[in-house]
Amino acid sequence: MNILYDERLDGALAPTDKSSVLTHLQQALPDMTLLHREEDLRPFECDGLSAYRVLPMLVAMPHTLEQVEALMRCCFELGVPVVTRGAGTGLSGGALPLEQGVLLVMSRFAQILDVDPDARIARVQPGVRNLAISEAAAPFGLYYAPDPSSQIACSIGGNVAENAGGVHCLKYGLTVHNVLKIEVITIEGERMTLGSDAFDAPGFDLLALFTGSEGMLGVITEITVKLLPKPESAKVLMASFDDVEKAGKAVGDIIAAGIIPGGLEMMDNLAIRAAEDFIRAGYPVEAEAILLCELDGAEADVDDDCATVREVLENAGATNIAQARDDAERALFWAGRKNAFPAVGRMSPDYYCMDGTIPRRELPRVLKGIAELSEQHGLRVANVFHAGDGNMHPLILFDANRPGELEKAETVGGKILELCVEAGGSITGEHGVGREKINQMCAQFQPDELTAFHAVKAAFDARRLLNPGKNIPTLQRCAEFGAMHVHKGELPHPELPRF
Amino acid sequence: MNILYDERLDGALAPTDKSSVLTHLQQALPDMTLLHREEDLRPFECDGLSAYRVLPMLVAMPHTLEQVEALMRCCFELGVPVVTRGAGTGLSGGALPLEQGVLLVMSRFAQILDVDPDARIARVQPGVRNLAISEAAAPFGLYYAPDPSSQIACSIGGNVAENAGGVHCLKYGLTVHNVLKIEVITIEGERMTLGSDAFDAPGFDLLALFTGSEGMLGVITEITVKLLPKPESAKVLMASFDDVEKAGKAVGDIIAAGIIPGGLEMMDNLAIRAAEDFIRAGYPVEAEAILLCELDGAEADVDDDCATVREVLENAGATNIAQARDDAERALFWAGRKNAFPAVGRMSPDYYCMDGTIPRRELPRVLKGIAELSEQHGLRVANVFHAGDGNMHPLILFDANRPGELEKAETVGGKILELCVEAGGSITGEHGVGREKINQMCAQFQPDELTAFHAVKAAFDARRLLNPGKNIPTLQRCAEFGAMHVHKGELPHPELPRF
Numbered sequence: 001m002n003i004l005y006d007e008r009l010d011g012a013l014a015p016t017d018k019s020s021v022l023t024h025l026q027q028a029l030p031d032m033t034l035l036h037r038e039e040d041l042r043p044f045e046c047d048g049l050s051a052y053r054v055l056p057m058l059v060a061m062p063h064t065l066e067q068v069e070a071l072m073r074c075c076f077e078l079g080v081p082v083v084t085r086g087a088g089t090g091l092s093g094g095a096l097p098l099e100q101g102v103l104l105v106m107s108r109f110a111q112i113l114d115v116d117p118d119a120r121i122a123r124v125q126p127g128v129r130n131l132a133i134s135e136a137a138a139p140f141g142l143y144y145a146p147d148p149s150s151q152i153a154c155s156i157g158g159n160v161a162e163n164a165g166g167v168h169c170l171k172y173g174l175t176v177h178n179v180l181k182i183e184v185i186t187i188e189g190e191r192m193t194l195g196s197d198a199f200d201a202p203g204f205d206l207l208a209l210f211t212g213s214e215g216m217l218g219v220i221t222e223i224t225v226k227l228l229p230k231p232e233s234a235k236v237l238m239a240s241f242d243d244v245e246k247a248g249k250a251v252g253d254i255i256a257a258g259i260i261p262g263g264l265e266m267m268d269n270l271a272i273r274a275a276e277d278f279i280r281a282g283y284p285v286e287a288e289a290i291l292l293c294e295l296d297g298a299e300a301d302v303d304d305d306c307a308t309v310r311e312v313l314e315n316a317g318a319t320n321i322a323q324a325r326d327d328a329e330r331a332l333f334w335a336g337r338k339n340a341f342p343a344v345g346r347m348s349p350d351y352y353c354m355d356g357t358i359p360r361r362e363l364p365r366v367l368k369g370i371a372e373l374s375e376q377h378g379l380r381v382a383n384v385f386h387a388g389d390g391n392m393h394p395l396i397l398f399d400a401n402r403p404g405e406l407e408k409a410e411t412v413g414g415k416i417l418e419l420c421v422e423a424g425g426s427i428t429g430e431h432g433v434g435r436e437k438i439n440q441m442c443a444q445f446q447p448d449e450l451t452a453f454h455a456v457k458a459a460f461d462a463r464r465l466l467n468p469g470k471n472i473p474t475l476q477r478c479a480e481f482g483a484m485h486v487h488k489g490e491l492p493h494p495e496l497p498r499f
Numbered sequence: 500m501n502i503l504y505d506e507r508l509d510g511a512l513a514p515t516d517k518s519s520v521l522t523h524l525q526q527a528l529p530d531m532t533l534l535h536r537e538e539d540l541r542p543f544e545c546d547g548l549s550a551y552r553v554l555p556m557l558v559a560m561p562h563t564l565e566q567v568e569a570l571m572r573c574c575f576e577l578g579v580p581v582v583t584r585g586a587g588t589g590l591s592g593g594a595l596p597l598e599q600g601v602l603l604v605m606s607r608f609a610q611i612l613d614v615d616p617d618a619r620i621a622r623v624q625p626g627v628r629n630l631a632i633s634e635a636a637a638p639f640g641l642y643y644a645p646d647p648s649s650q651i652a653c654s655i656g657g658n659v660a661e662n663a664g665g666v667h668c669l670k671y672g673l674t675v676h677n678v679l680k681i682e683v684i685t686i687e688g689e690r691m692t693l694g695s696d697a698f699d700a701p702g703f704d705l706l707a708l709f710t711g712s713e714g715m716l717g718v719i720t721e722i723t724v725k726l727l728p729k730p731e732s733a734k735v736l737m738a739s740f741d742d743v744e745k746a747g748k749a750v751g752d753i754i755a756a757g758i759i760p761g762g763l764e765m766m767d768n769l770a771i772r773a774a775e776d777f778i779r780a781g782y783p784v785e786a787e788a789i790l791l792c793e794l795d796g797a798e799a800d801v802d803d804d805c806a807t808v809r810e811v812l813e814n815a816g817a818t819n820i821a822q823a824r825d826d827a828e829r830a831l832f833w834a835g836r837k838n839a840f841p842a843v844g845r846m847s848p849d850y851y852c853m854d855g856t857i858p859r860r861e862l863p864r865v866l867k868g869i870a871e872l873s874e875q876h877g878l879r880v881a882n883v884f885h886a887g888d889g890n891m892h893p894l895i896l897f898d899a900n901r902p903g904e905l906e907k908a909e910t911v912g913g914k915i916l917e918l919c920v921e922a923g924g925s926i927t928g929e930h931g932v933g934r935e936k937i938n939q940m941c942a943q944f945q946p947d948e949l950t951a952f953h954a955v956k957a958a959f960d961a962r963r964l965l966n967p968g969k970n971i972p973t974l975q976r977c978a979e980f981g982a983m984h985v986h987k988g989e990l991p992h993p994e995l996p997r998f
Contacts, residue, residue, distance in 0.1 A: 118755050118860050141757065163699065174699060176707070177676060190947045198856035198924040199888045200662065200673060202932045202943060203952050203971060204716075208675070208707030217703075229757035256617050258640065258728035300799030357697035361617050389698045425697040433701050444701060448689045453702050455958030460951070472702060 016100045018057050021080055025058070025102075028074050032067045035059040044103050047085065048150070049093040051352070051406075052435055056083070056097030063108040065185070065221055072219065073189035075102055081465045082187065084215045086126060086158030089150040091353060092434030094162060094214045094470055101468075104219065106157055112136050113222070120227045121180060121197065126157025126220050130164075133225060142227035145172035148430070149338045157220045163212030165430030167263040167334070170388035171296075172228065174430065176211040183222035184210060187461045197224065209456065214432050215467040217460040231296035234262060235306055236330045239318040240287035244268055244371070244383070247289035248363035250316035251387040254293065255360060257312050259305050262296035263334075264388030268367075270347075271340050271384040271395070278343035281336030282329070284320065291318075291387065292333055340384040341395065348380070348397035352409045355431040356420030360390045369419045370394050377412050379405075391429035392420070418443055433471045441471075442478035450475060515599045517556050520579055524557070524601075527573050531566045534558035543602050546587040546594040547649070548935055550851075550905075555582070555596030562607040564684070564720055571718065572688035574601055580964045581686070583714040585625060585657030588649040590852060591933030593661060593713045593969055600967075603718065605656055611635050612721070619726045620679060620696065625656025625719050629663075632724060641726035644671035647929070648837045656719045662711030664929030666762040666836070669887035670795075671727065673929065675710040682721035683709060686960045696723065708955070713931050714966040716959040730795035733761060734805055735829045738817040739786035743767050743870070743882070746788035747862035749815035750886040753792065754859060756811050758804050761795035762833075763887030767866075769846075770839050770883040770894070777842035780835030781828070783819065790817075790886065791836055793829075839883040840894065847879070847896035851908045854930040855919030859889045868918045869893050876911050878904075890928035891919070917942055932970045940970075941977035949974060 022036050035041055036058050045053045057080075062068050075082050081101035088095055097103045109125035112132065116122070117140035122133055130151040134143040147166035148154055154164070160182060163175045172178070181195035195207035210217050241247040247266055254264065267275065268289050276283040283290060291313070295305040306323065313321055324330035336343075344351055358366050367383065370392075374381040385393040394416055398409040417427045417440045427433070427440040441450070453472045457464065473481075521535050534540055535557050544552045556579075561567050574581050580600035587594055596602045608624035611631065615621070616639035621632055629650040633642040646665035647653055653663070659681060662674045671677070680694035694706035709716055740746040746765055753763065766774065767788050775782040782789060790812070794804040805822065812820055823829035835842075843850055857865050866882065873880040873895075884892040893915055897908040916926045916939045926932070926939040940949070952971045956963065972980075 118751055119858055120754065163704075165699070169698075173676075176704065177672075192945075192948050192951060194948075196856075196923070196925050197858045198919075198928070199668075199890060200664070200711075200856060200928050201925050202927045202936070202940060203948075204712055204955050205662075205675065205704075205707045205710065206951060206955070208704045209955075211704065212699075213703055229759075252617055255619065260728075298797070298800040298803055300803070301797040304797055304799070357695075357699060359618055359696045391698060420697075424695070426695050426700050428701045429697070429699050437701070441701060446691070449691050449693075449702075452691060452705060452959070456703050456705070456708070456955060459954030459958050 016057065016080055021078060022058060024078060025060070025071070025074055029067055029070055032071070033061040035061070044085070044097060044105070047088040047090045047093060047095040049091050049096070049434065049436055052093045052096050054097050054099055056103035057100055059103045059105055061105045061108055068104070068185050068219060068221060069189040069191070071102070071104065072185055072187055075465060076187050076189065076463070079463065079465065081468050083467050084161070084219050086155035086161070087129070087153050089154040090158060090162055090434065091355070091431040092428065092436040094432050094434035094467070096435045098468070106219070107155070109221065115140065117142060119197065121224055122227055123222065123224045124156055125222060127155050130154050130156055130159055137227045141230050143230050144178065144225050145228050146175050146178055149341065156223050156225070160211050160220050160223055161213065161215050162432040163430070165386065165389070165391065167265060167337070167386065169430070170264055170386065171260050171262050176208055178226045179207065179211060179223060180226055181224040182207060182210060182220050184218035184220050186218045187463070187465050192218070212432070214434065214471040216457055216471055217466065231262070233299040233302045234294055234296040234330065235302050236324040236333050237293045237306060237309055237313070238322045238333055239291045239293070239313040240284045240320040241289045241291070241317065242287070242319050243317070244289045244367050245364040246317045247291055248367050248387070250291060250313055250318065251363055252360045253312045253316050254309055255388065257308055259295070259309055261293050261309070261388060263292065263294040265292045265337050266290070266383065266385055266387035267337065267340060268383040270380060270382035271344060274343040274347050274382060275336040275340045278346060279336045279339050281332050283336055287319070292337055337384070344382045344384070344395045344397070349399040349401065352396040352398065352413050354392065354394045354396070354413050354416050355428045356392050356417050356425055357429040358390045358392065358420050358423045358425035360388070362423040362425070363387065363390065366392070366419055366423055370416055373412050373415055377408055379409060379412055381412070386429070389429065390425065414440065435470055438470065438473045438477070439481045441473045442481050447475055450478070515556065515579055520577060521557060523577060524559070524570070524573055528566055528569055531570070532560040534560070543584070543596060543604070546584065546589045546592060548590050548592040548595070548933065551592045551595050551934055553596050553598055555602035556599055558602045558604055560604045560607055567603070567684050567718060567720060568688040568690070570601070570603065571684055571686055574964060575686050575688065575962070578962065578964065580967050582966050583660070583718050585654035585660070586628070586652050588653040589657060589661060589933065590854070590930040591927065591935040593931050593933035593966070595934045597967070605718070606654070608720065614639065616641060618696070620723055621726055622721065622723045623655055624721060626654050629653050629655055629658055636726045640729050642729050643677065643724055644727050645674050645677055648840065655722050655724070659710050659719050659722055660712065660714050661931040662929070664885065664888070664890065666764060666833070666885065668929070669763055669885065670759050670761050675707055677725045678706065678710060678722060679725055680723040681706060681709060681719050683717035683719055685717045686962070686964050691717070711931070713933065713970040715956055715970055716965065730761070732798045732801045733793055733795040733829065734801050735823040735832050736792045736805060736808055736812070737821045737832055738790045738792070738812040739783045739819040740788045740790070740816065741786070741818050742816070743788045743866050744863040745816045746790055747866050747886070749790060749812055749817065750862055751859045752811045752815050753808055754887065756807055758794070758808055760792045760808070760887060762791065762793040763885070764791045764836050765789070765882065765884055765886035766836065766839060767882040769879060769881035770843060773842040773846050773881060774835040774839045777845060778835045778838050780831050782835055786818070791832055836883070843881045843894045843896070848898040848900065851895040851897065851912050853891065853893045853895070853912050853915050854927045855891050855916050855924055856928040857889045857891065857919050857922045857924035859887070861922040861924070862886065862889065865891070865918055865922055869915055872911050872914055876907055878907060878911055880911070885928070888928065889924065913939065934969055937969065937972045937976070938980045940972045941980050946974055949977070
């Protein structure tokens with residue numbers, strides 16, 4: 001693997017003189033909003049992962065593409081790092097600012113440029129809210145499928161940057177499966193179109209490469225998404241279980257029965273009680289676990305699938321199966337699930353949200369492992385997650401004001417993610433790596449694989465000015481973290497490149 | 500954009516001494532089959548695109564991963580280019596050998612390693628035939644969805660390298676949507692795992708990057724594919740039209756009605772007559788065009804969809820609509836379509852197959868444009884293609900023995916692809932760029948975009964030893980070809996990097 005260095009690199013990491021950068025940008029971009037006073041910067045000090053806070057050096061809020069281009073060129077010339085931010089709802093600190101960097105806020109690019117019902121596509125700016133796309137498509141009977149729980153607030157640019165998921169991704173795929181084309185601007189201020197309106201584009205799949213790249217390869221300035229026809233019918237079953245592992249096994253049984261539910265979500269007792277207390281969704285507070293299974297499609301098909309799933313759930317030992325009577329109750333069932341995170345937040349001063357994925361068959365074993373870790377370390381863990389995808393969201397409850405509890409929570413979180421990796425899964429499903437999970441990447445990947453990531457990064461941003469310190473750890477960081485992945489007994493490469 | 504040069508590069512393009520390479524490889528790999536006599540090399544001189552033929556310098560047929568690693572390391576050290584070949588069914592010359600290169604034949608890696616019906620995945624070696632995966636999964640009621648017409652012969656490694664499509668890709672996606680994980684070996688002999696068994700993997704999406712990379716980034720040595728449950732029911736409608744454009748418009752109407760058919764294929768009169776003459780599929784030889792529309796899913800759902808599609812087809816002016824009475828007739832309807840290429844081959848000494856994609860709404864206009872080009876240049880063109888995807892396969896009929904006809908066919912082909920690009924589409928849907936369409940890539944992409952491709956290539960293979968001269972044209976080639984893409988009136992970058 002070839003990592004090719006840019007000798008100007010070190011400049012990027014040198015301390016930057018704020019006032020000279022400010023002066024330079026103000027002169028180059030007199031019409032762009034540029035925040036620099038502490039009180040103006042404060043609202044941008046964190047994203048949805050509020051545990052980490054950093055005051056940015058400057059906040060840039062362009063409103064034209066020409067300004068974005070010029071800003072990127074200036075930062076490239078000055079060697080100033082750039083962190084791009086959408087709505088700031090990300091849960092892994094991907095938009096956490098840098099003290100020595102510019103925070104590029106894309107919220108002014110919030111126009112829906114085109115909805116084409118015949119081609120079933122929408123062309124939008126990155127600051128458009130996820131749900132706003134479905135609202136714009138609704139008059140044509142269409143919608144945009146990926147639905148992160150933050151969909152009323154999160155913006156599509158961030159969804160692409162993080163390859164966001166949601167309740168319906170089991171059937172309809174992640175963001176990467178629902179995006180056709182993006183426009184990007186590189187750190188050198190070049191515009192590129194990746195993907196195409198047609199169903200495939202030749203050359204390397206740079207569209208997929210940029211999707212989920214967490215702002216490390218370029219700034220996304222326009223997105224063309226696929227729209228899907230709204231299913232004719234959707235029904236939700238809620239099954240109760242007296243045992244978490246039985247519920248975990250039922251998930252695999254449903255899939256093995258040939259059903260692909262629109263959504264298949266699991267909550268354990270702690271999550272159920274939290275959500276019920278907050279939303280009054282009608283959840284069974286005595287159950288050890290519930291499964292919410294949505295079936296969608298043509299009316300007759302949905303009825304058939306409901307009957308099959310009921311049978312599977314009964315055989316798997318469900319103690320009760322309820323079906324939402326109408327769309328209002330269906331919405332209520334989902335409201336409990338979608339508000340589970342804030343609901344858990346009402347039970348504990350702090351919680352730490354994990355995002356590990358595992359192969360479905362490992363669900364019972366990993367759930368048991370999490371329960372054991374919870375007991376060993378004396379911290380409660382609520383489980384609420386995309387069971388069908390094997391995408392777990394254990395929420396570790398703690399009180400940051402009690403000395404040592406944050407560290408204990410981080411330890412439990414790290415161990416849970418290592419359990420996921422060991423089970424053949426990964427440390428993040430849909431929330432991204434960001435700042436939060438960068439050390440766990442050392443456990444996930446071999447040095448050769450990390451080196452490949454760095455080589456790709458260098459192809460677009462050799463000076464590593466875009467979102468440094470996120471997503472892909474340096475090999476040096478991994479060596480220091482002491483969790484270097486050892487593959488098949490081989491030690492890491494003796495001569496590691498240093499970053 | 501940063502292109503970082505490897506100064507050793509030029510060595511790779513220097514003439515190579517065959518006998519010294521042979522001696523070196525024989526010594527390093529005494530147990531590996533290594534063909535070097537002309538009569539042994541002859542069978543490998545072309546792939547499915549028989550218009551181009553080159554005798555490889557050497558053919559290597561390893562049967563262990565250690566041999567592949569050692570071979571790659573040797574070629575890297577010697578600066579000898581490597582072209583990887585699967586079953587050799589590719590239609591764009593992607594596996595065309597090099598006179599100065601080693602052809603790496605992966606056909607001995609032909610084992611199905613694991614079928615896991617609960618996780619719905621299969622783990623296979625690259626030389627496994629596409630159809631063999633579905634056969635192995637059939638006892639569990641599962642199958643592998645992408646189905647290129649060559650599926651009885653083509654191998655899955657080549658499918659991944661070319662991001663192969665097929666009749667069912669409209670509903671079930673291309674290869675990239677159906678692969679979970681691959682193992683690869685780089686030109687430096689390093690093994691990497693890309694993707695994961697779980698539903699998403701953190702870091703950059705190198706799995707998608709490798710899928711469709713046409714052997715330019717590494718050698719694929721193992722593939723984990725998704726399996727889908729076989730639909731309960733599948734029915735096929737065949738609609739006749741007295742006008743090609745009407746049929747083209749009907750395609751968009753079906754999609755706009757909220758239906759996603761399992762397959763939606765179109766054939767024009769020339770293709771219909773060729774196929775009928777060859778297969779006796781029961782096609783209407785007087786029709787100007789037919790649409791084959793397969794609907795699959797739950798029984799009741801399929802019946803509903805059939806009724807909707809019938810209505811849409813009638814409104815679109817279909818002169819007749821037939822429904823396959825049983826699975827035997829359904830298979831026959833598809834046999835005509837899947838054998839259309841060889842069928843057309845019986846009508847003309849030679850044909851030239853295009854693979855352009857366009858947005859569906861442009862079908863009527865582009866079909867008209869193709870008819871005009873056909874008339875202007877006096878060459879017959881048969882159209883047979885994945886209409887639902889907007890993936891066209893015009894077959895340009897010619898006789899290579901008549902002076903100037905090949906050139907004329909290439910001209911018409913080039914103009915058709917330019918028409919596709921101009922309509923917002925691309926020069927290849929599922930056959931890849933390979934050697935054949937490398938000049939058209941100059942029309943498809945801007946210099947900045949091509950430079951991004953080269954930068955990514957350099958990250959994995961800075962000496963450009965893997966499949967050089969395919970897929971991604973050098974900027975110098977584009978300048979010589981004279982078809983440099985001009986974007987929004989801007990001239991190409993004045994200081995082009997040279998390759």
